[in-house]
Amino acid sequence: MPTTDKRTCVIGAGPCGLAAVKNLLRAGCDVVCYEESDGIGGNWAFTDDPGRGSVHECTHTISSRRMSSFDDFPMPAHFPDFPSHRQMLAYFTDYARTFHLEPHIRFGTRVEHCELNDRGRWEVRVVADGTATTEVFDSLVVCSGHHRDAFVPEFPGTFAGRILHSSAYKRPEPFRGQRVLVVGAGNSAVDIAVDIARVASHTALSVREGTYIVPKLLFGHPIDVVYAYWQNLLPRPLLRLSLKVWLRFAVGRWEGYGLPTPTGAPLEKHPTVNSSVLEALRSGRLAARRAIERYDGHTVWFTDGVREEFDAIVMGTGFRTTFPFLSGRIVGWDLSRTPPLYLKMMHPTIPNLFFIGLFQPVGCVWRLADYQARIAALQISGRLRRPPDIGTRIRHEVRRSHARSGPSPRHAIAVDYRTFRRQLMRELA
Ligand SMILES: Cc1cc2nc3c(=O)[nH]c(=O)nc-3n(C[C@H](O)[C@H](O)[C@H](O)COP(=O)(O)OP(=O)(O)OC[C@H]3O[C@@H](n4cnc5c(N)ncnc54)[C@H](O)[C@@H]3O)c2cc1C
Numbered sequence: 001m002p003t004t005d006k007r008t009c010v011i012g013a014g015p016c017g018l019a020a021v022k023n024l025l026r027a028g029c030d031v032v033c034y035e036e037s038d039g040i041g042g043n044w045a046f047t048d049d050p051g052r053g054s055v056h057e058c059t060h061t062i063s064s065r066r067m068s069s070f071d072d073f074p075m076p077a078h079f080p081d082f083p084s085h086r087q088m089l090a091y092f093t094d095y096a097r098t099f100h101l102e103p104h105i106r107f108g109t110r111v112e113h114c115e116l117n118d119r120g121r122w123e124v125r126v127v128a129d130g131t132a133t134t135e136v137f138d139s140l141v142v143c144s145g146h147h148r149d150a151f152v153p154e155f156p157g158t159f160a161g162r163i164l165h166s167s168a169y170k171r172p173e174p175f176r177g178q179r180v181l182v183v184g185a186g187n188s189a190v191d192i193a194v195d196i197a198r199v200a201s202h203t204a205l206s207v208r209e210g211t212y213i214v215p216k217l218l219f220g221h222p223i224d225v226v227y228a229y230w231q232n233l234l235p236r237p238l239l240r241l242s243l244k245v246w247l248r249f250a251v252g253r254w255e256g257y258g259l260p261t262p263t264g265a266p267l268e269k270h271p272t273v274n275s276s277v278l279e280a281l282r283s284g285r286l287a288a289r290r291a292i293e294r295y296d297g298h299t300v301w302f303t304d305g306v307r308e309e310f311d312a313i314v315m316g317t318g319f320r321t322t323f324p325f326l327s328g329r330i331v332g333w334d335l336s337r338t339p340p341l342y343l344k345m346m347h348p349t350i351p352n353l354f355f356i357g358l359f360q361p362v363g364c365v366w367r368l369a370d371y372q373a374r375i376a377a378l379q380i381s382g383r384l385r386r387p388p389d390i391g392t393r394i395r396h397e398v399r400r401s402h403a404r405s406g407p408s409p410r411h412a413i414a415v416d417y418r419t420f421r422r423q424l425m426r427e428l429a
Contacts, residue, residue: 005030006029006030006138006139006380006381007029007030007031007032007136007137007138007139008024008029008030008031008032008137008138008139008140008141008380009031009032009033009034009111009114009122009124009135009137009139009140009141010024010031010032010033010034010141010143011033011034011111011114011140011141011142011143011144011325012033012034012035012042012142012143012144012145013033013035013039013040013041013042013096013101013105013107013143014040014041014042014043014044014143014145014357015041015042015044015092015357015365015366015369016042016143016145016356016357016365016366016369016373017033017035017042017143017356018040018092018095018096018099018101018366019070019356019366019369019370019373020033020141020143020356020369020373020376020377021033021099021101021104021105022095022099022101022370022373023370023373023374023376023377024141024373024376024377024380025099025100025101025104026377027377027378027380027381027383028381029377029380029381031104032104032106032135032137033101033104033105033106034105034106034109034110034111034124034126035105035106035107035108035109036108036109036110036111037052037107037108038107038108039107040092040093040096040101040102040105041088041089041092041093042145043055043145043147044085044088044089044092045089046059046085046086046089046170047170048170050164050168050170051168053147053148053150053167053168054085054167054170055085056085056169056170056171056188056191056192056195057170057171058171058172058191058195059084059085059191060080060082060083060084060085061082061083061088062082062187062216062273063224063363063364063365064081064082064222064223064224064225065079065080065081065082065083065222066081066222066225067222067224067225067228067363067364067367068083068364068366068367069367070095070366070367070370071367071370073094073095073098075087075091076091079091081216081217081222082216082222106126106128108128108129109126109127109128110126110127110128111124111125111126111144111325112125112126112127112132112325113125113325114140114325114326115327116350117136120352121136121137121138122136122137122138122139122140122352122353123135123136124136124137124140138352138380139352139353139354139376139380140352140353140354141354141356141373141376141380142323142326142353142354142355142356142358143356143357143369144323144325145357146319146321146357146358146360146413147167147319148167148319148322149319149320149321149322150165150166150167150168150315150319150320151165151315151317151318151319151320152165152315152317153183153315153317155292155293155294155295156293156294156295157294157295157296158295158296158297159295159297159298159300159310159313160295160297160298161298161310161311161312161313162311162312162313163312163313163315164312164313164314164315165314165315165317166184166188166189166192166314166315166316166317167319169188169192169314171195172195172196172198172199172200173199175196175199175200175311175312176199176200177199177200177201178200178201178311178312179200179201179202179203179308179309179310179311179312180196180200180202180203180204180310180311180312180313180314181203181204181205181206181289181300181308181310181312181313181314182196182203182204182205182206182313182314182316183205183206183292183313183314183315183316183317184206184207184315184316184317184318185205185207185208185209185211185213185259185272186211186270186272186316186318187272187273187274188316189205189314189316189317190205190213190272190274190277190316191274192314192316193205193277193280193286193314193316194274194276194277194280194286196314197280197285197286198285202287203285203286203287204286204287204288204289204308204310205277205281205286205287205288205289206289206290206291206292206300206302207259207260207288207289207290207291208290208291209260209262210254210259210260210261210262210263211259211262211269211271211272212247212262212266212267212269212271212272213251213259213271213272213273213274213277213278214247214266214267214271214272214273214274215250215251215273215274215275215278216273216274216275217275218246218250223273224362224363224364224417227239227243227267227362228363228417228418230242231418240265240266240267240268241265243265243266243267244265244266247266251278256282257278257281257282257288258281258287258288258289259281259288260290267362269414270360270362270414271362289302289306289308290302290303290304290306291303298310298311300313320335321335321339321358321412321413322335330347330350330353335412336412337398337412338397338398338401338412338413339355339358339412339413340394340398341355341358341394342387342390342393342394342397343372343375343397343423343424343427344358344359344372344413344415344420345358345372345375345376346386346387346390348390348391348394351379351386352380354372354376354379354380356369356372356373356376357369357372358413359413359414359415359420360413360414360415361414361415361416361417361420362416362417363417368415368417368420368421368424371421371424371425371428372424374428375424375427375428378428384427384428401414
């Protein structure tokens with residue numbers, strides 16, 4: 001039973017939304033969670049529906065089992081180091097059951113618009129079965145994910161084949177026997193390139209700039225576990241140097257794979273964690289190409305003058321972080337820069353609005369989102385004070401962004417796992 005009559009609306013029942021509902025219920029709040037699909041799990045609920053983004057048929061986690069368990073809900077010991085998406089969905093389903101979350105979730109209900117009324121309460125317009133209704137809440141917790149609004153870059157000319165975004169990629173079979181170009185060097189792009197290379201007649205990976213590609217295992221342990229261990233022992237510059245040296249021994253020269261040499265230190269930017277792509281490049285199943293310059297029918301011209309014919313292009317070119325249900329007055333920030341939110345969650349001027357999971361660590365998202373959700377729940381239930389100097393804190397956070405790269409939507413929400421965890425724990429303390 002809720003111990004407060006204050007109503008809270010949660011948008012989305014992905015991993016972060018589930019963590020939000022759990023923490024709000026624990027804090028005694030009256031919670032309604034709206035989820036537009038018919039089940040929990042968000043991105044981890046694999047679907048063949050091309051209109052709905054999800055992980056791919058071949059997806060296994062990038063963050064390891066040990067680092068990807070909620071603190072209060074370890075994954076089963078028989079799960080492998082990098083569980084499949086099916087195992088992850090089973091884990092989140094178990095989590096929702098254990099904490100009795102499902103009765104608070106309204107499935108098949110899309111949030112269309114959220115507006116603050118004169119009394120500072122949220123009027124939330126939702127659509128279910130084609131019928132729109134509006135409900136009023138005291139607080140709004142946004143957990144709608146940041147892998148939704150696909151970003152597809154445009155190039156001069158016209159491509160005569162098929163172009164699709166990685167979020168619509170489900171499995172390799174439709175590309176059997178085709179010539180396929182995968183664009184991007186992020187985790188999704190390289191996963192898809194390796195997957196397609198198994199069945200396509202020719203697969204190439206177009207990479208714009210040098211990116212560290214880090215094998216999933218180091219000394220026989222998941223890389224995030226090893227990194228977390230050494231982070232506690234070594235100062236950051238020494239840790240980065242050690243990683244660079246280790247990568248040089250383990251991987252060798254990037255030119256040997258046809259890839260541009262990365263600048264800066266490993267893990268300065270969000271890395272690509274994949275053990276198979278380097279081997280695929282060296283065994284000729286995958287060819288490395290530079291950035292696209294232009295299209296001409298089925299021909300793609302690359303910036304180094306190489307040209308090649310393709311039947312299809314898969315864009316692993318990331319997402320825009322957008323909130324179509326909130327007005328630009330509330331979230332009208334520059335998407336290529338760190339969002340002006342304290343701890344990536346608290347709005348500068350609206351105390352009853354929270355964002356959960358709007359960050360990208362080298363490691364697991366939902367585990368840190370659970371701490372954010374705890375902070376939100378304690379503030380909503382009146383047990384934790386919102387910092388009075390929030391504007392100053394936000395300016396400080398934006399100035400000292402964890403992302404050590406120029407403006408880019410991909411790196412705008414990057415956080416250093418350990419530093420961010422420490423900041424969240426400090427707030428909770
Ligand atoms: C291939 C791939 C591999 C990944 N591997 C990892 C990994 O190993 N570790 C990791 O930490 N992260 C990984 N990620 C990122 C992962 O997607 C996120 O960590 C996780 O799904 C974030 O959870 P979320 O709840 O914030 O968002 P989502 O999972 O996107 O869930 C958001 C939910 O909100 C709902 N929603 C959105 N808008 C509305 C609306 N208007 N009304 C109602 N409902 C709405 C959606 O239907 C969805 O269910 C991976 C992503 C991809 C694509």
